[in-house]
Amino acid sequence: MVEVRPFKAIGYTPKAGDVEDLITQPYDKIDTYMQKEYYQKSQYNYCRLILPLERNKYQVANQRIQQWLKDHVLAKETQPANFVTRQQFSLDDRKLERTGLIAALRLYAYSENIVFPHEDTYKAPKADRLNMLQMVQKDLEHVFLIYSDPEKSTIGIMQEIAKTKPIIQVTDSLQVKHTVWKVTSPAKIKQLQSVLGTMTMVIVDGHHRYESALAYRDEMRSKNDWTADSAFNFHMCIMVPVEDEGLVVLPTHRLLKDYKLTDELIEAFKFFFDVCEIAPKVEAIESFLVAHINEHALGIYDGKKGYGLSLKHDIAVYEFVNANVSKETKIFDVVILRDIVFKFILKTGELNMDENILYVRWTSVAMEKVDRGEASIAFLLNPVSAKTVAEIAQQHELLPEKSTDFYPKLVSGLMMMDISASEKL
Numbered sequence: 001m002v003e004v005r006p007f008k009a010i011g012y013t014p015k016a017g018d019v020e021d022l023i024t025q026p027y028d029k030i031d032t033y034m035q036k037e038y039y040q041k042s043q044y045n046y047c048r049l050i051l052p053l054e055r056n057k058y059q060v061a062n063q064r065i066q067q068w069l070k071d072h073v074l075a076k077e078t079q080p081a082n083f084v085t086r087q088q089f090s091l092d093d094r095k096l097e098r099t100g101l102i103a104a105l106r107l108y109a110y111s112e113n114i115v116f117p118h119e120d121t122y123k124a125p126k127a128d129r130l131n132m133l134q135m136v137q138k139d140l141e142h143v144f145l146i147y148s149d150p151e152k153s154t155i156g157i158m159q160e161i162a163k164t165k166p167i168i169q170v171t172d173s174l175q176v177k178h179t180v181w182k183v184t185s186p187a188k189i190k191q192l193q194s195v196l197g198t199m200t201m202v203i204v205d206g207h208h209r210y211e212s213a214l215a216y217r218d219e220m221r222s223k224n225d226w227t228a229d230s231a232f233n234f235h236m237c238i239m240v241p242v243e244d245e246g247l248v249v250l251p252t253h254r255l256l257k258d259y260k261l262t263d264e265l266i267e268a269f270k271f272f273f274d275v276c277e278i279a280p281k282v283e284a285i286e287s288f289l290v291a292h293i294n295e296h297a298l299g300i301y302d303g304k305k306g307y308g309l310s311l312k313h314d315i316a317v318y319e320f321v322n323a324n325v326s327k328e329t330k331i332f333d334v335v336i337l338r339d340i341v342f343k344f345i346l347k348t349g350e351l352n353m354d355e356n357i358l359y360v361r362w363t364s365v366a367m368e369k370v371d372r373g374e375a376s377i378a379f380l381l382n383p384v385s386a387k388t389v390a391e392i393a394q395q396h397e398l399l400p401e402k403s404t405d406f407y408p409k410l411v412s413g414l415m416m417m418d419i420s421a422s423e424k425l
Contacts, residue, residue, distance in 0.1 A: 001114050002114055002115075002147075002199050003105070004082070004237075005104045005193075005425045006081050006082045006183070006189055006425070007103070007425055008076055008418065009077050009081065010077075010416045010417070011414065011415045011416070012074060012413070013072055013075045015071070016068075019170040019413075020170055021041040022042055022044055023170060023172060024038050024045065024047045024050065025172070026050075026205075026410075026411075028125065035051060044068065044073055045413075046140075046412050048061075048064055049064055049140055050132075058134075061132065061136050061140075062135045062136045065136055080184075081182045081184045082101060082182075082183040083102035083103075083181065083182055083183060083415070084101055084161045084183060085181075085414075087176050087178055087246070087408050087410070088177040089246075089407075089408050090175070096245070096248065098244055098408075099155070099162065099240070100238045101240075102180075102415070103237060104235070105235055106233055107210075107233055107234060107235055113200070115200070116200065116201070116396070117202075117203050117210075118398065118403075118404070119401050119402070120398050121211060125208040126208045126211050129208050129212040130215050133212055133213065133419070137232075137421075138416045138417065138418055138420075139416060139419055140416050141206070141236075142206065142238045143236070143237045143238075144205035144237070144240070144409075145202060145204065145237055145238070146201070146202050146239070146241070146242050146389075146406075147200065147239060147390075148243070149241035149242070149243055153195045155241055155243065155244065161188065162179075162181055166181050167181065178414065196239070204386070209235070216232060216419070217232050223421075224421045229424045230421070230425075231418060231420070231423035231425050232423075234425055238410050247386045248407045249383045249385060249405065249407070250383055250407045251361075251380075251381040251383040251404075252405045253360045253363065253378060253379060253380050254334075254357060254378070255357065255359075255360060255377070255378045256376060256377045257356045257376060259346055260302070260376060261300065261302035261376075265345070265346075269307075272312060272317050274312055275307055276308045277305060278306045278308045280301055280304065280305055280367075281306070282367060284306060285299040285301065285308070285367075285380055286363055289308075289380060292382075295311065296311035297333065297382065298310075298337060299363075299380035300379055300380070301377070301380065303370045303376075311336060320340075321336070321340070332403065334381055358375055361405050363380055366380060383405075384403070384404060
């Protein structure tokens with residue numbers, strides 16, 4: 001069902017300098033402080049392409065790519081290839097590794113039931129990434145997808161490839177080690193294509209990039225003579241099997257800016273939740289969440305107090321949830337938070353990223369942001385499993401935006417893919 005192809009990657013040459021000074025976190029994880037820090041690392045840092053500081057950022061990114069290609073700071077491979085990539089990292093005192101395939105994935109409309117989204121998207125980021133695609137005509141960052149491989153066929157192939165000499169080894173700022181192997185063997189490429197051809201895919205990171213790529217593809221088809229081999233029919237993707245033991249999902253905590261945790265609000269929570277006051281400390285809130293992982297539990301912090309909420313086992317509550325929450329996704333804490341706490345109790349209306357809601361990976365960072373006054377209330381959540389995300393997505397159910405955080409991110413700057421009108425795969 002899925003078609004993947006090798007592509008002629010564009011990457012940094014030794015002339016650009018140390019790879020550690022060039023790579024970045026994905027553009028949507030880069031805040032203003034990180035942006036300036038990346039700029040200071042190198043005149044060729046990848047942030048200067050994916051998120052320029054300059055006002056005319058799309059034009060600047062394109063000019064830089066063209067100049068860096070001309071100066072041989074960037075170079076395009078002469079031979080198409082797929083790539084195996086591995087991230088080695090530590091989490092909660094565990095050492096983990098996650099392995100995936102980088103390839104050009106044919107773009108499919110969601111209605112084709114081959115590639116499935118798992119969460120809602122925002123209009124502004126899609127418009128931003130489409131503007132970038134139109135200007136640079138390059139896939140600058142990957143879309144991250146998962147698929148089910150119960151026979152572990154692709155895992156075996158990738159493990160075999162990972163025994164060869166890598167082309168890139170680099171440790172990022174989060175102390176994640178990234179290793180990349182190039183696959184040019186026609187037999188190996190055909191083997192991977194054959195196995196993956198039976199799979200369906202679920203997007204777990206990069207929904208905005210994927211949907212922007214679909215819009216760019218349709219636009220390019222309307223303007224140009226094209227064939228099935230035209231590169232703009234594809235997107236550079238990383239694909240990881242659900243069965244990979246290093247496939248980790250972290251929660252994405254919600255921080256509201258314009259709401260106060262009043263006594264009246266606590267009383268309103270008590271209709272739906274058992275509420276207990278807990279120490280306003282990271283360890284206490286995380287311990288509460290772990291202890292109530294299958295009980296629709298939330299942690300709350302307002303800078304002074306901490307609370308633990310767990311959904312009541314009450315007929316009236318269940319009836320309300322069944323009537324007001326998406327039927328397939330009501331098993332998710334993030335949906336309970338959105339539909340019961342935000343929409344019904346707080347009556348927040350539409351929440352806009354960075355305007356009145358923030359999304360944060362770590363409990364400690366979420367609480368620090370409240371302490372600094374960047375938000376007024378933090379709602380802390382438990383994670384969901386990758387397998388559950390995949391199952392729900394293939395039932396055509398969407399989670400709220402930023403519901404999952406597949407960790408770690410594949411860094412940006414390892415390679416890009418040409419999707420200009422003349423490029424063929």
